[in-house]
Amino acid sequence: MYGRLAESHAEVAGLCLQCYFNRPPRTHETDGSHDWMDEDAAHEVAPRMPAGAKVYQIPRAGHHLYMENPTDYNRHIIHEVLTA
Numbered sequence: 001m002y003g004r005l006a007e008s009h010a011e012v013a014g015l016c017l018q019c020y021f022n023r024p025p026r027t028h029e030t031d032g033s034h035d036w037m038d039e040d041a042a043h044e045v046a047p048r049m050p051a052g053a054k055v056y057q058i059p060r061a062g063h064h065l066y067m068e069n070p071t072d073y074n075r076h077i078i079h080e081v082l083t084a
Contacts, residue, residue, distance in 0.1 A: 030065060032064075
């Protein structure tokens with residue numbers, strides 16, 4: 001369902017970022033534990049990203065997870081940035 005669109009986006013994003021950083025980009029997908037979006041789509045797209053992608057679910061949050069659970073969201077983002 002998301003196949004060709006995801007591949008196109010992944011190809012463009014990968015080329016742009018790889019040229020800038022001289023390495024494949026690290027990508028992670030964050031979803032809320034009760035988001036209205038289909039979590040399966042994130043798992044379907046993740047392997048198609050240039051360097052793969054991590055899918056992470058923020059507990060006690062919906063679609064606007066950064067507002068609905070800022071503590072866990074910020075903890076996750078800080079962890080990802082510091083371990084890059």
